[in-house]
Every structure is written in structure tokens, then in C-alpha cells.
Amino acid sequence: MPKIRSFSAPWLQEPNPGHKLFEQAEETNRLPASIASSRNASQGPNRTIAHRGNEVFVARGREIRWGDLADLKDAWEAQQSRTGSASHLNGDGSDSSFEVYDEETSRLPQGPGYRVIKTPVASEIRQLVISPNKDQLAVLTSHTVHVCMLPDTSHLTSGETAPFKPKFWTVGPTTHVTSKSAVVSALWHPLGVNGSCLVTVTEDAVVREWELSTIDRWSFDTPTLEVDLKKLADGTSLDQDFGASTSTNKAFSPDDFDMKVASACFASRNSNGWAPMTLWVAMAEGDVYALCPLLPRRWSPPPTLIPSLSVSVAQKIETLETDPEATREEKLLAKQQLEWMADLDNQEPKLLDGPYGEVTEVYSRPSRPGSIPRLQGPFELAVAPQDEQDDEVELKDIFVIGAKRNTADLMMGEDFELYADDDDKDSLSVSVICLLSTSGQVKVCLDIDGVEAQWLPPRNASTRAFPDQAIPSLLVFHTFDTLKPAEMTPDSWPVFSEDVTTRYAFYVTHAAGITYVSLAPWVSLLESELQSDSEAGADFRFDLMVKGQRAEVDRIYTPQHAQNVLAAATAFKSSDLGHFVLSATHNDPVIMFFDTPESELMSDRQETPMSTEHGETPEPLTVWEPRPLFHPSEVLSRPSTLPPWVDALRTSRKRPLMQQEVRLSVATLEIFTEGHRLVSSEVFELNNAVAELFRKCEALTYELKEQITKVYEVNQRIETISGEGESRSTKEQNISEEMLVRNRIDVMKVRQENLARRVENLRKRLGQVSTRELSDKEKAWAEEVRNLAGSILGDEEEEEDTTSASISTAGKSLKRFEEVQSLRDALFEQAQQLQSTDSVDGTASPMPVMKIPSEIRKQKVAQVMSLLDRETALVEAVKSRLEKLSIE
Structure with missing residues (x-):
């Protein structure tokens, strides 16, 4: 998992303006924290943070607060730089670049980097879901859905101070209302044209598709497709009506309990095969359903989706034709898929301009065999007895990781290969479905069989009397808990959040904290086993892998107040801010910065000169460990309710009692009883807040002592490396720190003078070197x-x-x-023999003695010597x- 570098962002902490983004709304300021948090937990998932690059949208009450984190950081750094210069400060030392928070009106100040967005919602905002193209924002309350047309960043940073009022559209003004079922999920369809198709799923298991268009107001009033899953589960043919019932009087049905929707999810757009058009629905009772293919009326596939589906359908038909054991239902399903693909192949796609200058191909939803697919499920979960959950535990969220694209089969026989993304290199060829329950237990399931497109049979006698279809199943590969038994609460609503670094990592946010989960340790190993052709010992290898390889599960944040409800963790990664996760309590932000690969490389480069004699780089000693910020309880800053109560008494019918002496009466007893109740509740909260603050201060002393000890250890290591520790250990040399510093400076000065002298000598020698060309004689000699x-x-x-x-x-x-x-040896021997014969005989040689002049002899000898x-x-x-x- 990534290493946490810090738990704080100064530009988001109080009293900086960035902290105002996360403060409570006006209508919840006067509510106790326990009441506000319990109310938030009981109304559904808390996804109140969305982002667009460095811009963040935070829902507080009935308003949305926009902030540019990069601008807030730059403004804070500029303010800190101006703080050191008295010329840029006011007389009281405050910076005039930011406006002061108005305590009387409790309004968020406007300024650089943040702004208030007014919304037309009538209740508290529960979810913010941004579109794939980052130009629309779905705003969900418990029962209503609104879509905000997000303006360009330049409009939000134009310098205006008034609250911004963008264009809002109400989705289903007569469908999603408080008198009907609650909305549990709103999803932007991954195959919608320019990300404009919104899929809403209500608690009563009704799925609706809204193909939104700003030039067509009717697209926000009526869905293009409406499917009641309870009717579809009992359907027998394509010609039936599966739309939601419009009558308000409903009879009792067991499906109202068994098919109570908790959450829904799509796979990513770049997934393989049928995965991008498969809607996974998790029921509160534990059942999981799939709806495939669920497409809008006009949809835009990625370039490789249709060819991959054509290849898979052709392979399936070829296999069934040669299989004598194929059933009639399998052949009918293959025929329906072939009709669907034929209708798609006969279309001529329309070309539209995308948001970033790209050309988008738009197809129409095939009309054959039908627009409403068959409901697949409930899936049977292969759960071990020790992993089975209690009957009272409910599912709360579902997260789907689609299978990687199979480019090998798609480009079979071609001379070139398709470009594979980095995410597809170490990915699985099967889909991963993660289920989260109220107890914090996460089940990681594998779709081994693969969900394919299915439709109900046509309405005729020859195909209606099919036997019951086999129950689909999901393989539960891994099960782990993210909550301790003491942290479990029945009314909690934990949620999943995606990570920005890898598709096989996510965050689980619940009331007890934020947990990081990474499936990377076993993904590559499982993929190699699935792709291997050897079946010998496969069961043993899979069993060994399941028991040995585990997911990385680590609690990265635990709130200091157990009653706080955390917003779903939102992951960021940018060059300006780095890699971090942002969440929020009911009043404060929660941020965790991680070490990025760039910072790790820089740290490695800085540690390279500290290598040991054996070439190993020692690990740096951690002087301090990052820990979450401590926020004192808001009870200490909350105004007392006693003065307003006294003022109310002075204007009530008991006003005469406030102007006379205390007398024993029923009215006096009522006043004292009510006053004691108010004072006792406030004193109790204040005592708890002060006790918590005292415990934190007491723990801070121990942490400070521990840090001092670590700093002392680092100091000892530095002295040992520099050789100053041994000199200090001797009592004979009692040298002060100042003398040691001066001696070291003198040594460095002498060394600098020697280096300067050497450089000067080299410069003189280089100046004396001639750069003229060689002469003819020198060239001949060379x-x-x-x-x-x-x-x-x-x-x-x-x-x-x-x-x-x-x-x-x-x-x-x-x-x-x-x-x-x-x-040479032979010549030396001959010369020695001649000298010896002349010296022994003493007679003249038979050869005539030639008189050679001494000058010629000297010249010859010199030539011989030179040779x-x-x-x-x-x-x-x-x-x-x-x-x-x-x-x-």
C-alpha cells in the first residue's frame, strides 16, 4: 500500500478559508453532533464529495461549496510568504487578501479558490455524482434527483463574490418524489453519448434510464427505459409489460423484502465484452442480480467493443454447432445474440464531435430481440460455512471491476497488434465483484462463467416450455473484515470508493474509519493460473493460492469521535497537489497524503551519497510518524442555549416569576427542572470534551518524549559517522560546540584554497597548450x-x-x-668473439685494416645508439x- 506522508493540509485547516468548505450548514449548526450524525447515517450512503481535476465539490446541507484546492494552496503559501514581511500586513498582523468569516450571518466568505453554488433542492444533499465528461453533476437527496450543468472553471474563478447559480434540471419531477420510493443509486452509463445518460435505481427495484439533453426538456421528465425488476424476475416472454406500476395502492408481496435494492454499479467503459453494459444490483437481503445488456437508446461504444463481441458470438455459435449436447435454450440464446449483433452490424454509425475534439461513433440500441434484457440471478455465492454472515446483516454497496480486454483473440491473424493499456497488463480476464455489508465484511467474488447478454424467449408455444435455467454462481475468492466487533452498528452504511492509481485497489469508508484494500497481490498470479493450459494439479494450486495470497487490507484513518459519519473517500492525483485521499466529518476535512513514485525516486537519489562501504544504502531513521490531526470538540466553541432560553422566559407567560423573589410553586419547579436539564446536558458535553482534550495533551507529552529520543539517536549516528563522537567521549578534550564548528570551517577553508590553487594551475597549463595545425614534417613523421x-x-x-x-x-x-x-643476441655474440680473438692473439687480422676517421666513427656510433x-x-x-x- 502507499505510505502515508502526512495527515494535514494547512490550507484546509481552521482558520484558513479552505476550512469553510467543510463546515456545517446553517440548518445543522444548532444540532448536537450525535443527532446530526445518526440522522446522516440512517438516510443512506454519504457521498458528498466530488472532484473535477483539482476542483472539489462539497455538499453541506442544501448547498454545494466549490473550491479549487490548487488555488487555495497557492493563496495560503502566498499569505505565509507575506506574513514574514511587515509591509504586506495590516496593523494587527492579519492579511487583507482574505475576507473574515461573518459569525453573525454564518455565511461562507467568498474569495479566490472557493465559492458557494446555490441549489433548488428541498432537503439535505446525500450524494454527488459527476459525469464522465466532467460537465454535469448529479445531486441526490433521499428521494429526488437533480442535474447541475457545471460551468467552466473560468466562470467560477471570475472574481465574483455572490453565490453562483448554475442551471439545474430536475430529473423525474413526478417520478422521484418524497411520496414514492427512495433513490439509492444514480449512475452515469459508461456507454452514454458524451456521458449524458443517467441511470437511477430506486429502493423498490425499479431501474430507469434518462437520456438527458439540455435542448429537450422532455428528456428530464420521462425516462427512455423503465424496468421493474420484480416484474422482470417473474417474466416469461418478451412481450410482457415490465414498466413500473403507477398505482399508489400496493398489495403485499414477498418481493418487497427480498428485492429491496441497496446499491447498483456498472463496470468501467474499457472493460471487456458485455461488462460495460451490465448493471449489477445488490439487494439488502444479500442477493445479487445482473441486467445485461442494459443500453440507452443512443449509445457510444469504445473502438474495440463491437469487434470483440462479434468474435465472441461467432465463436459461441461455432462451438454450439459442433456440440451434440447443446440444449435448445443455449441455441436460442446464441440465436438471439446473433440477431442482436446482426442488427448492430447493419447500422451505419453517426459521427459526433466529442468533448476533447475526438470523433464519437453513435449507434442505436438494437430492437431485436428486445430492448429489455432478462434478469440474471440471484447469483449463488459459494461461501464457506465459516464465512457465512448473520441473517440480520444487510448488504450496503457493490463494486465491480470489469475483465480486461482480450486483444489477442480480436487481432488473431492480423499483422499488427492493438495497443494495450498499462491497466490491462496485470489484469484479470474475469470480472471481480466486491460486496460490502453493514458488518464491514467484504466479499471478493469472481465471475468465472462470465455474464452474457440474455433475453426472455419470444411468445410462442415452441420456445416457452423450457425447463428451469441453471442458477448462475459467483466464486467467493476472498473474504475479510474491515470493522472490529465493537465497531459494528446496525444503522451504518459503509461504501466503496475507487482508487486513482490502479483499478484493483479501492477504499472502504464507514463510521469507524477509512480502510485501504488492494487486490494486486493475487491478481497476476491468478491470471497466470487461468491462462495456463496445464490441468495437472490445478485444484491443489488454486487451493494453495487462495490460502496463501491475501489482499492488502489496512486501516489508514480512524476518527477521534466515534459518532462522526465520514463522507466517502475521494482519491486525487495531480502534479500540483500530489496523491492524496479526501474525506470529511460533519465539520472538518480529513486528508491523507501518500508518497508518490516521484518523491520516492528523489529520496533514493538523496540517500545515494550515504552508501556504506559494501555498496548498500542504509534506510533512513524515521524521526516522526505521521498521525491524524486532533480537532477539539465543537462543544467547546458552540454557543450555549441557556441565554436564549432565559430570553424566551422573559417574553413568555412566566415573565412575572423572573422579576420577583424565588417562591415555592409549580411554575418555579418547572423553570428549575427545565433549566437543570439544559445545564446538565451542556455540562456533561463540556466535561467529555475537556477530558478528551486533557487526555490528548497528556498523550502529547509522551509523543514529544519519544520524538526527542529519536532525534537524540539520529544525533548520535551523525556524530559517529563524522568521527566527533569518539572525541567527545574522552574527558581529555572538552571542546565546545562552537569550537568544533569553527575547526570544521577552517578545514573546509583550507581545502577550498587547495582546490582553487589546483584549478588555477590547470588553467595556466591549458592556456599554454598550442592549438596550431601540424607542419608538413610533423605530418610526415606521424x-x-x-x-x-x-x-x-x-x-x-x-x-x-x-x-x-x-x-x-x-x-x-x-x-x-x-x-x-x-x-640482437647473435650480433652481440659475434662482436664478443671478435674482441676475444683480437685480445688473445695480439696479431693483426688477416683482413686488411681500414683506417676510419674518428669523426665518421663517432657519427656511426651515434646512429647505432639512436637506432x-x-x-x-x-x-x-x-x-x-x-x-x-x-x-x-
Whole structure:
């Protein structure tokens, strides 16, 4: 998992303006924290944070607060830089670039980097879901859905201080109302045209598709597709009506309990096959259903989706034609898929301009065999007995990771290959479905069989009497808990959140904290097992892998107040801010910064000079560990309710009692009883807040002592490395810190002078070097030297080509060297013999004695000596070259 670097962002902490983004709304300021948090927990998932790049949208009450985190950070850094300069500060030391928070009106100040967005909602906002193109924002309350047309960033940073009022549209003004079922999920369809298709799922298991268009108001009033899953589960043919019932009087049905929707989810757009058009629905009772293919009336597939579906359907039909055991239902399903693909192939796609200058191909939803698919499920979960949950535990959220794209089958027989994304390299060829319950238990399931498109049979006698279809199943690969038994609450609503670094990592947010989960440890190993052709020992290998490989599960944040309800964690990764996760309590932000690969590389580079003698880099000693910020309880800053109560008494019918002496009466007893209730509740909360603050201060002293101890250890290591520790250990040398610093400075000064002197000498020598061209005699001499070297050492170019050529040249040079030595020895022996015969006989030689002048003799001797010196130099050169060749 990524290492947490920090738990704080100063530009988002109080009293900076960025903290105002996360403060309570006006209508909840006067509510106790326990009441507000319990009310938030009972109304559904809390997804109140959405982002667009560095921009963040935070829902507080009935308003949305927009902020640019990069601008807030830059403004805070600029303010800190101006704080050190008195010329940029006011007389009281405050910065005038930010407005002061107005305590009387409790209004969020406007300024650079943040702004208030007014909404037409009538109740508290529960979810914010941003569209794939980042131009629309779905705003959900418990029963209503609104869509905000997000303006460009330049409009929000234009310098205006008034609250911004963008265009809002109400989705289903007569459908999603408080008198009908609650909305549990609103999803932007991954295959919608320019991300404009919204899918809403209500608690009563009704799925609606809204293909939104700003130029067509009717698209917000009526859905293009409406499916009642309870009717579809009992359907028998395509011709039935599966729309939601419009009558308000409903009879009792067991499906109202078994098919109470908790959450729904799509796979990502770049998933393989049928996954992007499959809607997974999790019921509160524990059942899981799939609806495939669920498409809008006009949809835009990725470039490889339709070819991959054509290949899979063709392979399936070819397999069924050669399989004698194929059932009639399987053949009918293959025929329906072929009709669906034929209708799709006969279309001519329309080309539309995308948001970033891209051209988008738009197809119409095939009309054959039908627009409403068959409901697949409930899926049977292969759960071990020890992993089965209690009957009272309910599912709360579902998260689907689609299978990777199979480009190998798609490009079979082609001369080139499709480009594979980095996410597809270490991905699974099966879909992963994660289920989350109220107890914090996460089940990681694998769709081994693969969900494919299915429709109900047509309405005729020959195909209606099929036997019951086999129950689909999901393989429960891994089960783990994210909550302790003491942290479980029946009214909690934990949720999943995606990670931005890898598709196989996510966050689980619940009232007890935020948990990071990574499935990467077993994904690559499982994919290699699935792709292997060997079936020998497959059961043993899978069993060993299931028992050995586990997901990385780590609690990265635990709130200090147990009653706080955390917003769903939102992951960010940008070059300006880094990699971090943002959440929020009812009044404060929660942020965790992670180490990015760039920072890890920089730290490695900084630690390289500290390598040891063996070439190993020692790990740096951690002086302090990051820990969450401590926020004192808001009870300490909350105004007392006693003065307003006293003012209310002075204007009530008990006003005469406030102006006279205390007398024993029923009215006086009522006043004292009510006053005691108010004072006792406030005193109790204040005592708890002060006790918590005292415990934190007491723990802070121990943490400070621990940090001082670690700093002392680092100091000892530095002194040991620099050699100053031994000198201090001796009592004979009692040198102060100042003397040590001065001595070190003197040594460095002397070293600097020596380096400057050496540089000056080198500069003078380089200045004396002539850069003129060689003369003709020098060129002739160099050519003669090259010829002589070639005649003695052979051709150097051939020598550098291969090792065999080098060995042959070395042999020639050695042979020639030996011949020269033998000739020299023979000449020396002859000269010695002549000298010995002349000295012994003392007689004149039979040869005529020639008188050679002394000048000529001296010249000849000088020539011989020069030749000998030259020959000696050549011999030494040959010897050194032979030594180099032998070394190589």
C-alpha cells in the first residue's frame, strides 16, 4: 500500500478559508453532533464529495461549496510568504487578501479558490455524482434527483463574490418524489453519448434510464427505459409489460423484502465484452442480480467493443454447432445474440464531435430481440460455512471491476497488434465483484462463467416450455473484515470508493474509519493460473493460492469521535497537489497524503551519497510518524442555549416569576427542572470534551518524549559517522560546540584554497597548450610512425573487429619480437668473439685494416645508439601492448 506522508493540509485547516468548505450548514449548526450524525447515517450512503481535476465539490446541507484546492494552496503559501514581511500586513498582523468569516450571518466568505453554488433542492444533499465528461453533476437527496450543468472553471474563478447559480434540471419531477420510493443509486452509463445518460435505481427495484439533453426538456421528465425488476424476475416472454406500476395502492408481496435494492454499479467503459453494459444490483437481503445488456437508446461504444463481441458470438455459435449436447435454450440464446449483433452490424454509425475534439461513433440500441434484457440471478455465492454472515446483516454497496480486454483473440491473424493499456497488463480476464455489508465484511467474488447478454424467449408455444435455467454462481475468492466487533452498528452504511492509481485497489469508508484494500497481490498470479493450459494439479494450486495470497487490507484513518459519519473517500492525483485521499466529518476535512513514485525516486537519489562501504544504502531513521490531526470538540466553541432560553422566559407567560423573589410553586419547579436539564446536558458535553482534550495533551507529552529520543539517536549516528563522537567521549578534550564548528570551517577553508590553487594551475597549463595545425614534417613523421606501428603491430581496425584477429596480431608481434631478440643476441655474440680473438692473439687480422676517421666513427656510433634506443622503445611498446592483450 502507499505510505502515508502526512495527515494535514494547512490550507484546509481552521482558520484558513479552505476550512469553510467543510463546515456545517446553517440548518445543522444548532444540532448536537450525535443527532446530526445518526440522522446522516440512517438516510443512506454519504457521498458528498466530488472532484473535477483539482476542483472539489462539497455538499453541506442544501448547498454545494466549490473550491479549487490548487488555488487555495497557492493563496495560503502566498499569505505565509507575506506574513514574514511587515509591509504586506495590516496593523494587527492579519492579511487583507482574505475576507473574515461573518459569525453573525454564518455565511461562507467568498474569495479566490472557493465559492458557494446555490441549489433548488428541498432537503439535505446525500450524494454527488459527476459525469464522465466532467460537465454535469448529479445531486441526490433521499428521494429526488437533480442535474447541475457545471460551468467552466473560468466562470467560477471570475472574481465574483455572490453565490453562483448554475442551471439545474430536475430529473423525474413526478417520478422521484418524497411520496414514492427512495433513490439509492444514480449512475452515469459508461456507454452514454458524451456521458449524458443517467441511470437511477430506486429502493423498490425499479431501474430507469434518462437520456438527458439540455435542448429537450422532455428528456428530464420521462425516462427512455423503465424496468421493474420484480416484474422482470417473474417474466416469461418478451412481450410482457415490465414498466413500473403507477398505482399508489400496493398489495403485499414477498418481493418487497427480498428485492429491496441497496446499491447498483456498472463496470468501467474499457472493460471487456458485455461488462460495460451490465448493471449489477445488490439487494439488502444479500442477493445479487445482473441486467445485461442494459443500453440507452443512443449509445457510444469504445473502438474495440463491437469487434470483440462479434468474435465472441461467432465463436459461441461455432462451438454450439459442433456440440451434440447443446440444449435448445443455449441455441436460442446464441440465436438471439446473433440477431442482436446482426442488427448492430447493419447500422451505419453517426459521427459526433466529442468533448476533447475526438470523433464519437453513435449507434442505436438494437430492437431485436428486445430492448429489455432478462434478469440474471440471484447469483449463488459459494461461501464457506465459516464465512457465512448473520441473517440480520444487510448488504450496503457493490463494486465491480470489469475483465480486461482480450486483444489477442480480436487481432488473431492480423499483422499488427492493438495497443494495450498499462491497466490491462496485470489484469484479470474475469470480472471481480466486491460486496460490502453493514458488518464491514467484504466479499471478493469472481465471475468465472462470465455474464452474457440474455433475453426472455419470444411468445410462442415452441420456445416457452423450457425447463428451469441453471442458477448462475459467483466464486467467493476472498473474504475479510474491515470493522472490529465493537465497531459494528446496525444503522451504518459503509461504501466503496475507487482508487486513482490502479483499478484493483479501492477504499472502504464507514463510521469507524477509512480502510485501504488492494487486490494486486493475487491478481497476476491468478491470471497466470487461468491462462495456463496445464490441468495437472490445478485444484491443489488454486487451493494453495487462495490460502496463501491475501489482499492488502489496512486501516489508514480512524476518527477521534466515534459518532462522526465520514463522507466517502475521494482519491486525487495531480502534479500540483500530489496523491492524496479526501474525506470529511460533519465539520472538518480529513486528508491523507501518500508518497508518490516521484518523491520516492528523489529520496533514493538523496540517500545515494550515504552508501556504506559494501555498496548498500542504509534506510533512513524515521524521526516522526505521521498521525491524524486532533480537532477539539465543537462543544467547546458552540454557543450555549441557556441565554436564549432565559430570553424566551422573559417574553413568555412566566415573565412575572423572573422579576420577583424565588417562591415555592409549580411554575418555579418547572423553570428549575427545565433549566437543570439544559445545564446538565451542556455540562456533561463540556466535561467529555475537556477530558478528551486533557487526555490528548497528556498523550502529547509522551509523543514529544519519544520524538526527542529519536532525534537524540539520529544525533548520535551523525556524530559517529563524522568521527566527533569518539572525541567527545574522552574527558581529555572538552571542546565546545562552537569550537568544533569553527575547526570544521577552517578545514573546509583550507581545502577550498587547495582546490582553487589546483584549478588555477590547470588553467595556466591549458592556456599554454598550442592549438596550431601540424607542419608538413610533423605530418610526415606521424605517418612514418603509423606505418612502423602497422608493420610491427599489424592492422588495429582488424584487431578491434573480433577477438580472434586480436590474438593473431598478438602472435605476429610476439614472433617478430622474438626474431629481433635472436638477431640482437647473435650480433652481440659475434662482436664478443671478435674482441676475444683480437685480445688473445695480439696479431693483426688477416683482413686488411681500414683506417676510419674518428669523426665518421663517432657519427656511426651515434646512429647505432639512436637506432638501438628506437628499437628499445618499440620493443617496450610491443611488450606493453602484449600485456594489455593478455589482460583483455
